[in-house]
Amino acid sequence: MLYLHYLGTYFLMIAEMFKKPTKWSVMKQLILKEIDDLIIGSLGIVAFISFFVGGVVTIQTALNIDNPLIPKNLVGFATRQSIILEFAPTFMSIIMAGKVGSFITSSIGTMRVTEQIDALEVMGINSLNYLVFPKFISLMLYPFVISISMFLGILGGLAACVYGGYASMGDYIEGVQLDFTPFHMAYAFIKTLIFAFILATVPSYHGYYMKGGALEVGKASTTSFVWTSVVIIVLNYLLTQLLLS
Amino acid sequence: MIEVKNLHKSFGDAHILKGINTAFEKGKTNLIIGQSGSGKTVFLKCLLGLFNYEQGSIAYDGKIFSKLSEDEKRDIRAQIGMVFQGSALFDSMTIEENVMFPLKMFTKQSKSEMQDRVDFVLKRVNLADAHKKMPSEASGGMQKRVAIARAIVNKPKYLFCDEPNSGLDPKTSIVIDDLIKEITEEYQITTVINSHDMNSVMQIGEKIVFLKNGYKEWEGSRYDIFKTDNKAVTDFVYSSELFKKVRQMYLEERG
Ligand SMILES: Nc1ncnc2c1ncn2[C@@H]1O[C@H](COP(=O)(O)OP(=O)(O)OP(=O)(O)O)[C@@H](O)[C@H]1O
Ligand SMILES: [Mg+2]
Numbered sequence: 001m002l003y004l005h006y007l008g009t010y011f012l013m014i015a016e017m018f019k020k021p022t023k024w025s026v027m028k029q030l031i032l033k034e035i036d037d038l039i040i041g042s043l044g045i046v047a048f049i050s051f052f053v054g055g056v057v058t059i060q061t062a063l064n065i066d067n068p069l070i071p072k073n074l075v076g077f078a079t080r081q082s083i084i085l086e087f088a089p090t091f092m093s094i095i096m097a098g099k100v101g102s103f104i105t106s107s108i109g110t111m112r113v114t115e116q117i118d119a120l121e122v123m124g125i126n127s128l129n130y131l132v133f134p135k136f137i138s139l140m141l142y143p144f145v146i147s148i149s150m151f152l153g154i155l156g157g158l159a160a161c162v163y164g165g166y167a168s169m170g171d172y173i174e175g176v177q178l179d180f181t182p183f184h185m186a187y188a189f190i191k192t193l194i195f196a197f198i199l200a201t202v203p204s205y206h207g208y209y210m211k212g213g214a215l216e217v218g219k220a221s222t223t224s225f226v227w228t229s230v231v232i233i234v235l236n237y238l239l240t241q242l243l244l245s
Numbered sequence: 246m247i248e249v250k251n252l253h254k255s256f257g258d259a260h261i262l263k264g265i266n267t268a269f270e271k272g273k274t275n276l277i278i279g280q281s282g283s284g285k286t287v288f289l290k291c292l293l294g295l296f297n298y299e300q301g302s303i304a305y306d307g308k309i310f311s312k313l314s315e316d317e318k319r320d321i322r323a324q325i326g327m328v329f330q331g332s333a334l335f336d337s338m339t340i341e342e343n344v345m346f347p348l349k350m351f352t353k354q355s356k357s358e359m360q361d362r363v364d365f366v367l368k369r370v371n372l373a374d375a376h377k378k379m380p381s382e383a384s385g386g387m388q389k390r391v392a393i394a395r396a397i398v399n400k401p402k403y404l405f406c407d408e409p410n411s412g413l414d415p416k417t418s419i420v421i422d423d424l425i426k427e428i429t430e431e432y433q434i435t436t437v438i439n440s441h442d443m444n445s446v447m448q449i450g451e452k453i454v455f456l457k458n459g460y461k462e463w464e465g466s467r468y469d470i471f472k473t474d475n476k477a478v479t480d481f482v483y484s485s486e487l488f489k490k491v492r493q494m495y496l497e498e499r500g
Contacts, residue, residue: 020319026349115333118295123347124322
């Protein structure tokens with residue numbers, strides 16, 4: 001019953017977020033700031049993780065198909081599939097739930113406990129629109145982050161493959177281009193956009209509706225990370241079943 | 246003018262406000278006094294609509310707030326200035342941006358007009374050289390004064406201050422009190438101040454409401470407060486020796 005109540009509040013929050021929009025001149029600044037914090041600020045860690053995990057995926061694949069009958073280009077093919085289908089959209093989003101999500105929860109939560117949200121409301125400002133909407137808009141650039149993750153993951157695979165001597169560069173690149181299904185790209189970006197929405201709204205919900213003081217802000221960030229990850233994993237399952245099978 | 250009728254507010258089992266009736270007139274400084282924990286902040290937040298209350302009504306210039314549409318509520322709120330007990334400055338903005346915020350949101354003024362207004366109010370709260378500081382770099386008293394500047398910058402119709410001079414030294418305190426009284430009269434604002442500072446009570450209390458145990462125990466002006474024999478009020482107001490003496494002298498003077 002309680003969960004139903006939370007779910008209802010969550011959807012009401014989303015509806016409220018689009019009402020009574022903040023003045024555009026102010027909103028523009030807020031969106032730019034969020035793009036800087038949430039998107040640009042994440043590029044470094046995304047690039048780092050993608051490159052090295054891409055490399056590891058390649059090494060693991062190469063080591064596990066060590067059979068002369070299997071063509072060498074399979075390494076590139078397998079790396080591409082795992083990076084594009086799952087690693088970049090889903091697992092990067094879980095990492096972002098930790099980075100971006102807890103940042104959103106703690107910054108909104110701090111505003112809640114120090115009465116800054118009350119101050120906005122008292123002035124007659126729709127605080128949900130003011131705080132959550134710019135995060136939602138800036139995270140619409142999230143597919144851009146994921147594209148970079150895909151590219152660097154595959155590049156990391158190439159580097160590991162050539163450096164470790166598992167296959168030649170030519171074989172790897174041939175594998176990456178093998179049997180390319182454009183719909184897989186669409187599937188990956190549909191997921192990404194939906195996860196972006198989750199990344200913007202679930203952590204905001206946990207920050208906005210929290211009660212208590214500084215200690216609870218920390219707790220809310222943790223809960224927010226758990227729930228964002230759970231929602232992403234469950235939606236990932238449902239979307240995969242829906243779109244690919 | 247704000248009228249409050251039979252206001253009841255509880256948190257779970259704790260009945261904090263037990264039927265408050267009072268009215269706050271325009272152009273006057275109205276003070277709410279009472280011990281720490283007596284419900285002053287809760288009362289103010291009910292007035293602002295930040296807390297829902299179980300019973301009673303609050304009318305802003307005749308309009309019953311709870312019966313207004315969301316848009317009408319926001320229209321009234323755009324004319325409200327509020328100083329929170331903990332200042333509630335936006336910590337992602339500089340002091341100057343904090344003060345400019347209501348102007349940016351609710352007026353169509355040019356950048357230089359806004360800047361002039363901000364400079365003017367910051368000067369009035371004695372903060373002429375703190376423009377570029379972040380709130381976290383300001384002292385508690387400075388934050389309070391920034392909060393006051395932010396509350397008055399857009400010439401509100403209703404001004405609420407939750408302990409505007411707690412954390413300020415006596416001199417600044419008086420400056421702030423005078424400032425609030427001055428702008429209240431100048432712009433005919435309906436001002437409601439929570440306080441337990443007896444200096445303010447004596448200096449600017451044109452109407453004083455004394456809260457105790459969830460009830461309005463007493464109300465009157467700062468002159469009435471010298472004469473009253475209500476024991477709860479005198480116990481609270483004249484708890485310090487200094488004020489006891491002041492009262493004695495006042496009463497002797499009047500005979
Ligand atoms: N959000 C809340 N939830 C539960 N109880 C609350 C809440 N806010 C206030 N109270 C209770 O209401 C009572 C009145 O609190 P309030 O903050 O109004 O006191 P106050 O008169 O402003 O005191 P002070 O002068 O110290 O600021 C207290 O007993 C407090 O515990
Ligand atoms: Mg208080």
